[in-house]
Amino acid sequence: MVEAEKIFSKISKRMKSSIIRELLKDSTNTSIISFGGGAPDPETFDRKALAKLSQKVLLEEYRIALQYGATEGDSLLKDQFIRILKERHEIEGLDYDNMLITVGSQQALDLMGKIFLDEDSYAMVSHPIYLGAASAFRAYGPKFITIDLEDDGLNINQVEDALKKLDEKGEISKLKFIYTVPNFHNPAGVTMSLEKRKALLKLAHKYDVLVLEDDPYGELRYEGEKIPDIYKLANGEGVVLLNTMSKIMSPGIRIGMIAGDKKIVAKAALAKQGADLCTPTFTQRLVARYLEKGTIFDKMAKAVEIYRRKKNVMLDALDKYVKVDGAKWTKPEGGLFIWVTLPEKYDTMKLFEKAKKVGVSYIPGSAFYIDDRVSSNMRLSFCLPPENQIDEGIRRIGKLIRS
Numbered sequence: 507m508v509e510a511e512k513i514f515s516k517i518s519k520r521m522k523s524s525i526i527r528e529l530l531k532d533s534t535n536t537s538i539i540s541f542g543g544g545a546p547d548p549e550t551f552d553r554k555a556l557a558k559l560s561q562k563v564l565l566e567e568y569r570i571a572l573q574y575g576a577t578e579g580d581s582l583l584k585d586q587f588i589r590i591l592k593e594r595h596e597i598e599g600l601d602y603d604n605m606l607i608t609v610g611s612q613q614a615l616d617l618m619g620k621i622f623l624d625e626d627s628y629a630m631v632s633h634p635i636y637l638g639a640a641s642a643f644r645a646y647g648p649k650f651i652t653i654d655l656e657d658d659g660l661n662i663n664q665v666e667d668a669l670k671k672l673d674e675k676g677e678i679s680k681l682k683f684i685y686t687v688p689n690f691h692n693p694a695g696v697t698m699s700l701e702k703r704k705a706l707l708k709l710a711h712k713y714d715v716l717v718l719e720d721d722p723y724g725e726l727r728y729e730g731e732k733i734p735d736i737y738k739l740a741n742g743e744g745v746v747l748l749n750t751m752s753k754i755m756s757p758g759i760r761i762g763m764i765a766g767d768k769k770i771v772a773k774a775a776l777a778k779q780g781a782d783l784c785t786p787t788f789t790q791r792l793v794a795r796y797l798e799k800g801t802i803f804d805k806m807a808k809a810v811e812i813y814r815r816k817k818n819v820m821l822d823a824l825d826k827y828v829k830v831d832g833a834k835w836t837k838p839e840g841g842l843f844i845w846v847t848l849p850e851k852y853d854t855m856k857l858f859e860k861a862k863k864v865g866v867s868y869i870p871g872s873a874f875y876i877d878d879r880v881s882s883n884m885r886l887s888f889c890l891p892p893e894n895q896i897d898e899g900i901r902r903i904g905k906l907i908r909s
């Protein structure tokens with residue numbers, strides 16, 4: 507009999523089961539108040555308009571929407587992304603060849619890992635890091651160079667020191683990219699300042715290193731001024747931008763995109779061919795037709811209002827219930843997450859089991875560190891539970907922490 511364990515590949519052996527996936531199971535369990543997954547509030551889904559459009563697309567465009575499509579993606583959808591990137595991000599000069607449509611940005615992350623990372627490569631990432639990026643990259647076996655996150659983004663001195671060291675060792679060419687989530691970081695909630703974006707670019711250009719900019723939350727800004735994308739600041743030079751419809755339209759629709767240098771996009775398309783031939787043509791066309799209507803950002807304004815209120819309810823509840831010396835948390839200007847730091851004696855993984863018993867869940871901070879350290883952090887996501895449950899959930903967490 508074939509023993510599967512014996513024939514699994516090296517890549518498969520590097521894969522770890524994700525605590526987030528486990529926790530997402532909880533988010534459908536209505537008896538638990540879940541601050542776990544980053545799932546948008548379903549009330550923000552424009553379901554009636556999508557139902558109507560779906561029927562129209564299926565009946566009138568079935569020859570495209572129910573057929574195989576080009577690996578690179580539907581040109582009508584690219585037209586819409588190119589328009590939006592121009593209108594809302596002042597990004598000019600994108601052609602079809604600069605863009606690949608992906609199955610969410612998670613696939614984009616995997617493709618970036620696939621085309622850039624070898625076992626002797628380095629990937630520079632933030633600590634904490636978006637768990638999905640860590641899993642996507644880890645499979646390809648690179649060494650991670652981790653950079654601390656500060657309230658205004660990556661610690662640029664650490665970036666500079668690390669680049670210098672690699673250069674001195676003659677290994678700078680093995681550093682394939684610097685991965686960053688500049689807006690409303692997942693899990694840390696912080697946003698990279700304009701100064702740091704410029705400083706990061708300057709260093710990246712000096713050492714000829716690609717910047718991988720992942721921006722799923724940029725449109726979910728509740729306060730403060732919009733800061734230009736790193737891609738925009740660089741005029742696209744040496745930057746790949748990942749974006750997604752998941753947080754502003756629907757994650758179930760699974761539409762994301764990569765924008766960047768034509769050679770990188772072509773290589774990623776080649777890698778995608780082996781993965782799935784093409785992104786589902788039906789959802790691509792549906793999103794294209796939906797975006798053509800031009801109403802998405804008016805609808806989004808309502809979602810932004812819902813999330814702004816929820817975020818404030820959570821911050822107020824934290825002030826009210828988590829009165830522990832040395833505890834602090836980020837006050838995000840957007841996105842879906844608050845990052846709580848408790849005094850070091852707390853292990854939020856141990857606390858997590860107790861929290862589940864009192865009907866509340868969050869993601870323990872250790873999930874977001876490459877080295878699986880013991881962590882006194884927790885990621886609280888305020889997007890899914892209704893406001894009264896947010897207050898109640900934080901009350902329960904506060905009580906646990908104090909006990």
Ligand SMILES: Cc1ncc(COP(=O)(O)O)c(C=O)c1O
Pocket residue numbers: 544609610611612613636638687692720722749750751752757761762
């Ligand atoms: C920073 C970041 N990148 C990428 C993703 C993947 O999003 P999707 O594949 O739904 O587009 C997420 C999802 O939570 C995220 O937080």
